Amino acid sequence: xxxxxxxxxxxxxxxxxxxxxxxxxxxxxxxxxxxxxxxxxxxxxxxxxxxxxxxxxxxxxxxxxxxxxxxxxxxxxxxxxxxxxxxxxxxxxxxxxxxxxxxxxxxxxxxxxxxxxxxxxxxxxxxxxxxxxxxxxxxxxxxxxxxxxxxxxxxxxxxxxxxxxxxxxxxxxxxxxxxxxxxxxxxxxxxxxxxxxxxxxxxxxxxxxxxxxxxxxxxxxxxxxxxxxxxxxxxxxxxxxxxxxxxxxxxxxxxxxxxxxxxxxxxxxxxxxxxx
Ligand SMILES: [Zn+2]
Numbered sequence: 001x002x003x004x005x006x007x008x009x010x011x012x013x014x015x016x017x018x019x020x021x022x023x024x025x026x027x028x029x030x031x032x033x034x035x036x037x038x039x040x041x042x043x044x045x046x047x048x049x050x051x052x053x054x055x056x057x058x059x060x061x062x063x064x065x066x067x068x069x070x071x072x073x074x075x076x077x078x079x080x081x082x083x084x085x086x087x088x089x090x091x092x093x094x095x096x097x098x099x100x101x102x103x104x105x106x107x108x109x110x111x112x113x114x115x116x117x118x119x120x121x122x123x124x125x126x127x128x129x130x131x132x133x134x135x136x137x138x139x140x141x142x143x144x145x146x147x148x149x150x151x152x153x154x155x156x157x158x159x160x161x162x163x164x165x166x167x168x169x170x171x172x173x174x175x176x177x178x179x180x181x182x183x184x185x186x187x188x189x190x191x192x193x194x195x196x197x198x199x200x201x202x203x204x205x206x207x208x209x210x211x212x213x214x215x216x217x218x219x220x221x222x223x224x225x226x227x228x229x230x231x232x233x234x235x236x237x238x239x240x241x242x243x244x245x246x247x248x249x250x251x252x253x254x255x256x257x258x259x260x261x262x263x264x265x266x267x268x269x270x271x272x273x274x275x276x
Contacts, residue, residue: 008053016252017063019050020245027240033248034240036199040188043239044266047184047252062253067246075243076250078258079190080178088128088173098172100265101180104129105171108149113138115165129172130186131268136167183265184255188239191251197238198223202230 011019023046024035035043054061086092092107113136120137200223202213213230216238217223225232241248258264 008049011050012053013057013061014050014054015061015063015249016047016050017067017246017249020248024245026244031244032240032242033244034238036238037236038239039237040185040192040239041267043188044185048266051256059253059256062256063246063249068250072247072250076247076254078182078251078254079187080176080182081174082176082178086171086173086175088171092171092173095175100177100183100268102177103175105173105175107171109169109171110149111167111169113165113167115163118165118167126172127189128174130174130189131172133172134169181258181264182255183268184252185267187251187255191241192239197240198235199238200235201233202227203233204230 020033024033026033038046051058086105086107088105089107092105094106094108095103096106098104117139118136119139122135122137123132124135125131126133198217198221200215200217202215204211211230212233213227215227223232223235255264
């Protein structure tokens with residue numbers, strides 16, 4: 001992550017491949033490269049800050065021409081998907097084109113649920129639609145009615161529905177993004193196939209001497225408060241890529257070159273999604 005010393009002046013005229021090499025770490029015994037204390041949004045923010053500091057030199061400052069070898073070009077591609085139908089459910093047949101030009105599933109399920117059965121509502125990141133989705137916690141499977149949108153609208157307006165709630169779930173799974181403008185956040189999430197990891201540090205102190213154990217956990221995994229006589233003392237997120245800084249810089253360049261003047265979107269839904 002950019003430190004306070006990383007002023008626009010310091011990173012101006014610095015190749016992105018060099019900058020990434022400086023702030024990241026090569027994987028031991030592998031080809032991967034990772035960034036400590038980073039998740040997808042903070043990585044995208046760093047790229048935005050670097051490109052703002054270098055806006056007048058783009059697109060020539062992503063990596064040196066000599067670094068763009070044929071092997072590197074072959075390896076680094078935008079992570080497009082192109083399914084023949086909805087990847088969530090074969091029976092979904094309705095489609096639409098979203099604001100980025102992606103073909104997405106427009107199937108919508110409508111449920112009628114007694115209000116008291118709704119225990120909670122949360123927003124979770126959904127990989128298939130690449131955005132946050134509202135998830136309801138219901139104490140019993142809701143009975144599904146195949147309602148048309150017209151019937152749904154007429155039902156919801158009736159007073160008799162006061163003790164019942166209507167829940168609409170839009171699928172929005174991405175079917176094809178060929179030819180679409182892919183947001184950088186979406187690209188990083190797709191390439192970051194290992195998923196965000198959490199590096200947790202446990203510490204014990206005996207006779208005034210600290211002893212540390214460092215372990216990695218998958219995102220979403222619960223980290224125990226203590227392990228082998230050591231207590232949890234800190235944790236940080238890790239963002240990993242399957243290849244090195246030149247490749248990552250090329251990937252960012254491919255994102256940038258989707259649109260003239262670098263106007264390709266940074267984030268899906270316009271703003272960063274808080275919890276990666
Ligand atoms: Zn669908």
